Amino acid sequence: MSSTAQTIPAAIQRIEEARNQPTDGTWAWHAVGSMVMGNVVEQRIVEALNKTADQLAASQESPEALFGSPRAWDRDQRARWREEGLDITAASRTTARDLVVETLVISSFFAGLFFLYMVISASWGDRFTLSLALAPLLLAAACRATEAIFTTQRRTRSQRWGALAAVATLGVSTAAILGVFGLTNTVDVGVNVLLGLLGVAVISVVAAWATAKIWPEPRQRSARPAPSNEKEWLEALGAALRARGDITDARVREIVAEAQSHAHESDLRLREEFGEPAGYADRFAPAPQVRRRRTAWMYTAVAVLIGIYNVIALIDGAATWWGAAWFALACLFAILEWRKVTRG
Numbered sequence: 030m031s032s033t034a035q036t037i038p039a040a041i042q043r044i045e046e047a048r049n050q051p052t053d054g055t056w057a058w059h060a061v062g063s064m065v066m067g068n069v070v071e072q073r074i075v076e077a078l079n080k081t082a083d084q085l086a087a088s089q090e091s092p093e094a095l096f097g098s099p100r101a102w103d104r105d106q107r108a109r110w111r112e113e114g115l116d117i118t119a120a121s122r123t124t125a126r127d128l129v130v131e132t133l134v135i136s137s138f139f140a141g142l143f144f145l146y147m148v149i150s151a152s153w154g155d156r157f158t159l160s161l162a163l164a165p166l167l168l169a170a171a172c173r174a175t176e177a178i179f180t181t182q183r184r185t186r187s188q189r190w191g192a193l194a195a196v197a198t199l200g201v202s203t204a205a206i207l208g209v210f211g212l213t214n215t216v217d218v219g220v221n222v223l224l225g226l227l228g229v230a231v232i233s234v235v236a237a238w239a240t241a242k243i244w245p246e247p248r249q250r251s252a253r254p255a256p257s258n259e260k261e262w263l264e265a266l267g268a269a270l271r272a273r274g275d276i277t278d279a280r281v282r283e284i285v286a287e288a289q290s291h292a293h294e295s296d297l298r299l300r301e302e303f304g305e306p307a308g309y310a311d312r313f314a315p316a317p318q319v320r321r322r323r324t325a326w327m328y329t330a331v332a333v334l335i336g337i338y339n340v341i342a343l344i345d346g347a348a349t350w351w352g353a354a355w356f357a358l359a360c361l362f363a364i365l366e367w368r369k370v371t372r373g
Contacts, residue, residue: 033079037061037071040078044092047085056092057081060099064106070119077106108314114304117311118273126244128173130237135169137233144226150351157225159216160209165229167209171202184272188323256306259292262299265306274323275315284313318370325366332359 034040041061045054057078064074081102084095096102110117143165147153175198183191218225256262263285270281288309292299303309335356342352 034075034082037065037074037078040075040082043082044078044085047082048089048091050091053085053092056099060092060102063100063103068119069107069117073106073110073115073117111312111314114308114312116305116308118269118307123177124246126240126246128177129244130241132166132169132173133233133237133240135172136165137230137237139165139168140226140230140233144223144230146351147222147226153221153223155222157218157220157222159213159218161222162218162225162229163209163213164206165226165233167206171199171206174202175199180272183274184268187271187278188274189278256300259289259299262306263289263292266310269307269310270313273310273315275317275320276313277316277319280313280316321366321370325363325370328359328363328366332356332363335359 034043041054041057044057045051047053061074061078081092081096085092088095092102096105107117143161147155175195178198179191179195181191182194220228256265266288267281267285270276270284271278276284288299288303291302295302335352339352339356342349
């Protein structure tokens with residue numbers, strides 16, 4: 030049997046070699062995807078993959094037969110880690126470098142969307158203005174700033190404050206973007222709109238790659254100082270729970286209150302009893318409905334914004350069938366998400 034892997038790709042290769050089935054590796058990549066997006070500690074992922082590879086080699090059965098779907102495997106692993114009291118979530122600190130690189134990547138995505146829209150709507154004869162050239166970057170910066178402020182406020186205060194801060198940021202960003210568009214919409218760049226958007230997409234990707242190469246990533250990201258007293262420990266616990274995004278604010282307050290009550294009744298300090306706040310926060314199972322409900326509200330907000338745009342366009346006499354189609358699509362996604370919520 031091959032030696033224990035130390036990295037995620039190597040562990041997935043072990044799973045492929047367990048039965049000499051490349052499809053097992055595909056299953057493993059899908060299983061790992063949600064863990065990586067959830068900022069799970071890499072060591073936990075590697076350990077779980079190695080154990081899975083050993084089980085596949087011993088049974089010679091498919092991963093679907095042993096563990097079910099990749100998402101089922103993911104849920105089972107997290108549930109086991111919680112029962113064992115192991116840390117699940119890795120500490121995450123977004124740096125200025127991350128913000129710049131991510132903004133440029135999102136900019137290339139928006140430019141690609143605009144390009145496809147121009148192709149589908151047969152608008153390749155339109156003028157390529159400076160406002161259209163700046164639009165992908167401005168929208169990307171607004172999206173990334175809104176997300177960063179939302180996650181920061183959610184972690185430090187509450188989900189409600191995070192949502193309010195995000196709405197305020199989005200409002201200010203929208204006003205600023207409209208101001209820039211008003212100043213640059215008459216400036217003709219002098220190239221075909223399709224070539225211009227394709228160029229913006231390519232330039233954004235190249236700029237993101239160059240920034241990542243030139244701007245070195247910190248060797249060790251700054252971590253929050255360890256809590257020095259019981260109050261700081263409880264505050265860190267609340268922040269860790271809110272940062273997950275899958276527990277209600279009421280449940281967070283309940284967990285913190287229970288820990289505080291325990292601190293009054295026990296002779297042990299909270300760190301001695303429960304360990305680090307982030308690790309203790311990982312022990313609580315998520316409430317699936319919370320994430321579904323928040324996703325449904327997000328799609329609803331998008332549908333409302335597109336609806337407002339269509340109303341304004343209708344008043345100005347610039348309404349199009351494409352705007353109505355986007356509104357209908359957003360409403361469809363919102364309805365599907367609310368159906369998931371109502372079905373539990």
